[in-house]
Each structure stands twice: as structure tokens, then as C-alpha cells.
Amino acid sequence: MSIPKLEFPPFHLPAEAEALRGEVRTFLKEVLPTVRSEDRFASWNTFSPDFSKALGKKGWIGITWPKQYGGSERSFLDRYVITEELLGNSAPAGAHWVADRQSGPLLLRFGNEEQRAAILPRITAGECYFSIGMSEPDSGSDLASVRTRAEPVPGGFRVNGTKVWTSGAHRNHYCIALVRTSGQHGDRHKGLSQLLVDLKTPGVTIRPIINLAGRHDWNEVTFNDAFIPESCLIGNEGDGWLQVTSELAFERSGPERFMQNFYILRELVRVLGRQPAKRASSVLGRLVARLWSLRQMSVAVAGMMQGGKSPAIEAALVKDLGTIYQQDLPEIARAIVESDATTDDDLADFLDVAQYATMMAPSYTIQGGTTQVLRGIVARGLGLR
Amino acid sequence: MDRESRDMLLETADRFFTERCGRAVVNDVEKGVWPADLWREIEEMGLPLVAVPEDKGGAGGTLADMLALLRLAGSHAVPVPLAETALANLLTAAAGGAPKPGPATLALGNLALNGGRVSGKVERVPFAAVSERFVGVIGGALVVVAAGNAKIDAKPNHAGEPYGTVAFDNAVTEFNGASPVSADRAFELAAVMRAMQMAGAADKVLATAVEYCKQRVQFGRPISTFQAIQHMLAELASCVAATIAAAEAAARDADEGGLVDGGRFSIAAAKSQASEFAQRIAAISHQSMGAMGFTHEHILHHYTRRLWVWRRDFGSETFWGDKIGAAYAKAGPDALWASLSASRYAA
Numbered sequence: 001m002s003i004p005k006l007e008f009p010p011f012h013l014p015a016e017a018e019a020l021r022g023e024v025r026t027f028l029k030e031v032l033p034t035v036r037s038e039d040r041f042a043s044w045n046t047f048s049p050d051f052s053k054a055l056g057k058k059g060w061i062g063i064t065w066p067k068q069y070g071g072s073e074r075s076f077l078d079r080y081v082i083t084e085e086l087l088g089n090s091a092p093a094g095a096h097w098v099a100d101r102q103s104g105p106l107l108l109r110f111g112n113e114e115q116r117a118a119i120l121p122r123i124t125a126g127e128c129y130f131s132i133g134m135s136e137p138d139s140g141s142d143l144a145s146v147r148t149r150a151e152p153v154p155g156g157f158r159v160n161g162t163k164v165w166t167s168g169a170h171r172n173h174y175c176i177a178l179v180r181t182s183g184q185h186g187d188r189h190k191g192l193s194q195l196l197v198d199l200k201t202p203g204v205t206i207r208p209i210i211n212l213a214g215r216h217d218w219n220e221v222t223f224n225d226a227f228i229p230e231s232c233l234i235g236n237e238g239d240g241w242l243q244v245t246s247e248l249a250f251e252r253s254g255p256e257r258f259m260q261n262f263y264i265l266r267e268l269v270r271v272l273g274r275q276p277a278k279r280a281s282s283v284l285g286r287l288v289a290r291l292w293s294l295r296q297m298s299v300a301v302a303g304m305m306q307g308g309k310s311p312a313i314e315a316a317l318v319k320d321l322g323t324i325y326q327q328d329l330p331e332i333a334r335a336i337v338e339s340d341a342t343t344d345d346d347l348a349d350f351l352d353v354a355q356y357a358t359m360m361a362p363s364y365t366i367q368g369g370t371t372q373v374l375r376g377i378v379a380r381g382l383g384l385r
Numbered sequence: 386m387d388r389e390s391r392d393m394l395l396e397t398a399d400r401f402f403t404e405r406c407g408r409a410v411v412n413d414v415e416k417g418v419w420p421a422d423l424w425r426e427i428e429e430m431g432l433p434l435v436a437v438p439e440d441k442g443g444a445g446g447t448l449a450d451m452l453a454l455l456r457l458a459g460s461h462a463v464p465v466p467l468a469e470t471a472l473a474n475l476l477t478a479a480a481g482g483a484p485k486p487g488p489a490t491l492a493l494g495n496l497a498l499n500g501g502r503v504s505g506k507v508e509r510v511p512f513a514a515v516s517e518r519f520v521g522v523i524g525g526a527l528v529v530v531a532a533g534n535a536k537i538d539a540k541p542n543h544a545g546e547p548y549g550t551v552a553f554d555n556a557v558t559e560f561n562g563a564s565p566v567s568a569d570r571a572f573e574l575a576a577v578m579r580a581m582q583m584a585g586a587a588d589k590v591l592a593t594a595v596e597y598c599k600q601r602v603q604f605g606r607p608i609s610t611f612q613a614i615q616h617m618l619a620e621l622a623s624c625v626a627a628t629i630a631a632a633e634a635a636a637r638d639a640d641e642g643g644l645v646d647g648g649r650f651s652i653a654a655a656k657s658q659a660s661e662f663a664q665r666i667a668a669i670s671h672q673s674m675g676a677m678g679f680t681h682e683h684i685l686h687h688y689t690r691r692l693w694v695w696r697r698d699f700g701s702e703t704f705w706g707d708k709i710g711a712a713y714a715k716a717g718p719d720a721l722w723a724s725l726s727a728s729r730y731a732a
Binding site: 006008010089265269272273274275280281283284286288289295297300314321372375376382383 | 588591595598599609610612614615616618619620622623624625626627629630631633634636637638650651653654655657658661702703704705706707708709710711713714715717718721722723725726728
């Protein structure tokens, strides 16, 4: 039979990465006790410049980048371990998250020297934060249909249009916007470019979009004849689509796709007590086993990427399965806690936390490529389309 | 076994299973026919001795080599106790015994050894009705009992394989040596063996469903072109991928950590995961193949029925979930991430 084999070759994170894990744990043990628990639960959604600066001081932001920009030129797997530890210990890592994961790497790969020198050292110091300017009111999963237009004018571009779901735009420094710089709306992938936008630019208006949990993470970012200098074009004019798809690849198979609400599992262990009934322990153990399996998949993908492969289908599978796990977790946990919590106080506290997790859960299978987009990618990989 | 030798073994075995272990053979076993020729050829190839040292007549492979072969066997629904015999032989050789030819199986359960004789009863022993000897671990002893000295109550499993209950009543042993592993450990090794067979079967289910949907034409086009079908098969792929990744990681950890206690947690997690996803894999594949896949004539049930049986063999997701959950609860919330990230019951 001719379908491609799904392989997840077991991979060991190297000894240097495991040694780094120990250092990160020691650091987190020192700083986390002073962080409010609701900020820890929100983890990569929690904006904490203090935490990001402290992490930057340790050299743990942009750790793979060249030393001249404040990086340590360490491996992608070292970064993987840092990400795991931040999530596994529910650290408030939201401020620098996007800059470290995708904006910095994008500038490193496609940006010019002026951009790199000006921005990357500030990112690695934990002082400079980014938003993603991809989605628009009429462009979600179908990103190539973006309408925001950057019209070439002397010395730069005049930008008009609207971006939405722009997380953190109200407190971040920059946004990398995907815009049309040439051609017509119907040209799809052609004529798109990426611009580095200072969010304080005149003509850029930021308005909150509150999510169903009452949180202000998202924004609407409106460009009204905003002038963006030519020096802020990232890469080549017209290469935006190529660049943005490579950026999305950074987003897919990391631990944040299955450990975003890891705290639920930890709280479940707490409320079930040290000797739960067999019914409860087997539910807990099955949840642990599913998470462990996801981690094996994700580590295997990281190993393949380190080996120079680009396992796009495998990465999509990790996100599909991982985000569904995160939706199942609070529900399965809630059901068993209702019958098996050790005390009434524990039960009430847990239900509160689980309710928050349940409210956040719909976002997991939407952000960074919906389940349906991912399944389209997998279907293509299986030779079905 | 070096990489090249293992690849060669797997290629040869794959060709052999494809040629000699087709639908008719699997169906005949369900009717109660013992495929004597198939077993003879499997022995001639030395497969049951894959992980027995060369000085005992084996191929000198590792536990990992054996598990890789059994994943392959799982993807062919090989309807003879190759897995059970290979593991029984590995354990017997490690206990200082000399594995004998003939199909063997594992009687892992609550047995007692008194004055060198074995008593007790084990249920759901795989291939009990066709095996020539039973291997068990009792305390520190590994015992081998000939089938003639056991009482076998045949009870085919739901995939039509000759499982059964085995009772020993002061049975004499044909071998009794110091066991290289505890009884619990023998059960773990059997669990990782089944998890790898499940990975093989899951892989075959995916390939079968994908191939079918590309061929099957309805409404004037292959049903694989319908987005509803594409998304079902993509979800199937994710469940299959998790099963494979978990089983392979457990096999690696069991091998690297050594026969005595390598990969204990990984095995538990992998068997729990494989068992839990077996139903989703069966459900989606059957849904995608409609009535055709529900017939006895099609081969899909060779794999889905085995997944349904194997998920209970050597510990279901409830059994292994309880082992993991009890250990994690005991260690408490602050140990959770350290244990999980180290693939251990307690860090």
C-alpha cells in the first residue's frame, strides 16, 4: 500500500538540554512562589514583563539565536526544554512568548541587519514583545484573502485596513502585519508582504476585544493612513506568503499545544488526595498516559526537526490531538472530582479552576490553525486530496 | 543486532507474512485449524528465537529487535503465538534454560510453587489451546510446564484466536530456574509486546481505510474526495500516530533500561494509551468503510477485533491507568511534572 508511513522515532533530549532543565527548575522554584495563582494558571497568556526580564537575564529567551543579538547559539532542543518547563510549572510567560517563538526567528531569517540589530537584543533581554498581525475580519483560516493594503508611497507605505484577534497589541511593542503591497484582492498568495509595525505609529488604533471568559487578550488593530517606513518591510516585497507559512510552522507541534492547561492535571492530583479510589486513580492515570504519549510525539517531531527534516504532517497531528486533549482534560477531571474530591473546600476550589479552563478550551482548537485546517493538511499528507 | 541486520530481518519477515499469512490462514485459525505449515516456516526462519542468544541457537537480538518484529507481526494479524513464544523463549534463556521448539505461551497470574510443583489457575491465556508449553514466573522462579501437565479450558477470544483458561494442579515442571525478572515485570514485558502489536495493527487499519476510501466511488467520485471522509481519516491518523509513538517510546525505554526494570512507567503509559485509543481507531475505520468493512469477508476485522482483544490483554487502560494514577497521587501534585517529564512513576 502506498500511503506514507507515520513514524515517530523515539528521541532522547540530549544531556545538555536535560542539564539546562535542572537550571530552569531551580530558577522557577525561586521566582514562582510570588506569582498570583490565577496568573500562573493563565501561563502563556499572562503578561508579566518582570518575569520575562528575569528570564531574559538568564539568557533563556532567543537561546538559539546568534550571540551578537544576545542569543546563546544553543540548540532548538534547549529551547524546547525551556518551553516545557515554563508550561509544566505554569510560569507567567506571556509577554515574550510570541517574540521568542516566531517573531524573532522570522526577523532572523528574513529581516535585514538594521531590523535584527535594533530588535533582537531587546527581545532576548525580555524587554520587547510582539503581536501577530495575520487575521482580519474577513480572513481567518483563509489567510491569503487578507485585505489590509500597504500602498507604496515615497519612503515607505501608507497602510489601511483592520487586523483582529491581535493578542496583546494593547501592551506589546510591535506587530508583524501581513498586508497586500501589490496586485488585487483576488490575487491570493501573490503581492503579499510582511511589515514590522510599531504599535505606537500614528494612524494605528487599538481597541479591545473581550473574550467569553471576560479576559482582554485580543484586540482589533485598525490602520488608518498609517505611514510605515520602507525600512520596516520584512524580507522582499511580495514574499509575504512564503514567509508567513514558515512562521506558522514554528507554531504547531510545541508543548504549548498540549500543556496550556497543565495546571488542571496538577490540581486534579491535589484534590484526589494521596490515596484515591481505584475509579479515580485510573481516570487520573489515563490522563497522564495521554499527556505522556503526546509528549513522546512532540519530542519525536523535535528530534526530526533537529535532524533537518520537516515533519509537517506529524506536527499537525500533534496539534490536533494535543488541543483536543486540552479540551477533554477539564471535563474528565471535573466529572471524577465531583465524586472523588477529598474535601468540600477542595471540590469548590477545583470546580472554580476547571470552569475557567472549560471557558478557555474552545480557543485551543482554533488558534494557530483550526482542527479542520489541520485535518486538511493531514488528509493531503495521506494522499486524499 | 545492528541496524542493517534488523532492517533485513524485518524486510524478510514482511515479505514472508505477506505471502504466507493471508486472509485464508487467519480465517482458518478462527475455525479452529492450526496452521502447522505457517508455524513450521516461522520456526525455520528462527523468528521465535529472535531475542535468544546465539550460543543457545537464537538470533542474538535484543528486546528492541524482538519488539520491532512483533509490531510487524501485528500489522499482518499473524494468527499464531509468535509474540508469546518469542518472549517466553527470551525469558527461559535468560533464566538459564534452553528454549525448545514448538509454540509456547505465557501463563502470568496467581500461581504457587510447592516442592517444585505448580498449582493455580490463569484465565485468558493467549493461544492456550494450541501451545505446547506454558511459561510462568512464581516468586523468584521461572517455570516451564508442558501442556500435557496442565488442564486447558479452551475459550476462543473475540478475534477467534484459541485463548483459554489454564489450570495447574501440582503440575511437574519441565524447567525450573532462577527467573531473570519478577512476575510483575514479566507482565510488563508482555504489555509492551502487546502495545507494539497494537501499533502494527493500528497502522494497518489506517492503511486499509485510506486505500478503501480512495477506491470506493459514490456519487460519481471516490469518497476520499469528500471532506467529511478526509477529516475522519485525519482523526484516525492522529489516534494511530499516538499509539505508534507511545508503543515505540515504551519499547525503546524497556530495551535501554534493561530487562529487569527498564521503562516501567513508559510501558504502563503506552499500554494505557494504546488500549484507550483502540476503540476510536476501530470506530472510525469501520465508519469510513461502511457495510463492506463490517463483513467477515473483508480483512478489516482481522485488525479491529484484535485491537478489541489486545486492549484487555496484559492490562487494560483501567488497569494501567490505576497503576499510574495511584503512584502519581501518592507522590503528590508537586512531583507530577518531574515524574512525567522523566517517564517515571516517581521522580
